[in-house]
Amino acid sequence: MKRIFLLGALSAVFLTSCVSSKKYAELQSKHKETQDLLNSATVKLNSCLAEKENYKEQMDLLKANNKELINNMGNLTTLTSKGADNLEKSLESLREKDLTIRKLQNAVTRRDSVNLALVQSLKGVLGNLDDEDINISVEKxxxxxxxxxxxLFSSGSTTVSARAKEVLGKVATVVKNKPDFEFMVEGHTDTVPIRTSAIKDNWDLSVLRATSVVRILQDEFGVAPARMTAAGRSQYVPVxxxxxxxxxxxxxxxxIVILPKLDQFYSMIEEGMKDPKIN
Structure with a gap:
């Protein structure tokens, strides 16, 4: 009887022990699964945290770039404003220069027109003189x-010939009708030296011939002396x-060098400034 009881007790203990090991194994398996899930979640969490940190750094960088762009836009606006001001000043300066150039061109055009009319008048009154004796030109x-x-003169003489007086009379007629012009009478010689009791050299000869012409224009043809200059160039400006x-x-x-008075030339410019086509 006792033997049977002992065997039953041992069987109960054995069965109880078997059930506990099975449950333990199940629990251990679930624990492992849970631990694996936890490890996987931890890895993902760490990855998410790393990405979050990376995103945060990128966000800070974007904010910094945005701030820099805003500052640059402000600077660009300032520079653009200054550039516009400078451009406007440059354009205004160019407009002023262009206006000045047009005024001068207008004055030069008017002067050239007057000179052309003067040349035509001279050629008209002088008629068909030989080109070797008289030549009319415009330079600058x-x-x-x-x-x-x-x-004009006999060799070595300073006395104006009768035929030359006729020519000078025609020239005087034209220049007297142009009161806004002054003119200079220049005497020129060749290189052949001259020396007489009244003439020391070619300087003297060139000056004396110029003053002879000036006196004829003043005394015989009524040209205002204040408009004339007598000059001698001797042999030093050959053609x-x-x-x-x-x-x-x-x-x-x-x-004979005919040129507008300087104040008359300035007057041309001033008149050009008043021209509505310019202003």
Whole structure:
């Protein structure tokens, strides 16, 4: 009987022990699964935290860039405003320069028109004179009347010939009708030296011939003396070579230089400034 009881007790203990091991294994398996899930969640959490930190750094960088862009836009606005001001000043300066240039061009155009009219008048009154004796030209806005000494003077003389007085009278008629012009009478010689009791050298000869022409224009044709200048250039402004006879003949000449008064030229500019086409 006791033996049977002992065996029953042992069987109960054994069965109880078997059930506990099975449950333990189940629990251990669930624990492992739970631990695996926890580890996986921890990894994901750490990954999310890392991404969050990365996003935070990117957000800070974007904020900094945004702030810099805003500052740059402000600076750009300032620079654009200054650039616009500078551009406007430059344009205004260009407009002023363009206006000045147009005023000067207008004055020069008017001067050239007056000179052209003067040349036509001179050519009209002088008629068909030989080109070797008299030549009219315009250079740099100045009218030149070149008269050969063959027409004006005898060799070595300062006395104006009768034929030359006729020519000077026609020139006087034109210049008297142009009161806004002044003119200079220049005497020129060749390189052949001269020395007499009254003439020391070619300087004297060129000046004396110029003053002879000026006196004729003043005394016989009524040209205002204040409008005239007598000048001698001697042999130093040749128009041809002095090595030939023809060249020397061309260099022996009297030149009348007709030019507008400076104040008249300024007046042209001032009148141009009043021109509605300019202003």
């Amino acid at each position: 806005g100045v009218v030149y009347v070149n008269i050969s000494d063959k027409l 041809a070579s002095n090595d030939t006879k023809d060249g020397k003949a061309k260099n022996r000449r009297t030149r």
